[in-house]
Amino acid sequence: MRRDDLLDLNDILQHPGRQLSVEVSTELADEEDLDLVKPLEGVLDAISTGNLLLITGEFTTRAVVECARCSGPIETDITFEIDEQFPVVGVPSSMSHQDFAKVEADEPYPLFEGNNLMVEVLLRQNLLLNFPVQPLCAFGWEGECPVAKERGVAKGTSGAGRTEFEKLKNLVEGSEG
Ligand SMILES: [Zn+2]
Incomplete structure (x- = not known):
């Protein structure tokens, strides 16, 4: 089990309004279906409103994709933004001695372990969503x-x-x- 891509969000969840900003660089090395020429790099910002965890960020990488016409390899830059919200339940421990805040994500796949974000899962999902749909090599459709x-x-x-x-x-x- 890999643990090094877990981002501990417990502190900001127990202190609504407190902001966390982390630089992330990953090669998503476990992904066989992704061919990255450069690491995926960017900054993740996280903040809790009390009942919502907001995660935003902007990431860039360079990947090899297949031309939609000839299947030839094309290198292309990919830049995307992350803008996610997750429900938070419980009372932050900074406001209560009995309770604590907890992320309650309802994604179809696990994205959190307790109050730790699985950063690479989030990045992978967003990267795939932002892959070019019909990339074309220099010859295009007609060349x-x-x-x-x-x-x-x-x-x-x-x-x-x-x-x-x-x-x-x-x-x-x-x-x-
Ligand atoms: Zn082509």
Whole structure:
């Protein structure tokens, strides 16, 4: 179990109005589906209003993505903002001797361990949301992209669709005959 990406937010949760600001730099090394050329870097700010934990920040990285047309690799800068709110329950211990404030996140995946934020999970989710939807290499949709051209020819001559149809046809004929 990795613990080094946990950010302890207990102090600000027990002291509404107190601000926490941390610089974060991570390579998200555990992620096989992400190909980062540079570490993901930015600043996270956290503050509690008493019943809401507000987490904001701005992050940048550089990643390798696939061209939507030719699947060739493209390096692209990605910058995104984080603006999240999580419900807080309980009375902050700075105002009560019996109780304490606790984050009660209702995300479909675990984002907190007690009052510790799992920073890399939050960053990964936000990074994926901000990935370019249809990145294109220098040739774009219309240019004479040699890779796309090659793939187009290969597609035209392989007859993959036809082979699938033949298989289906044989199956149907076999079952009936
Ligand atoms: Zn391309």
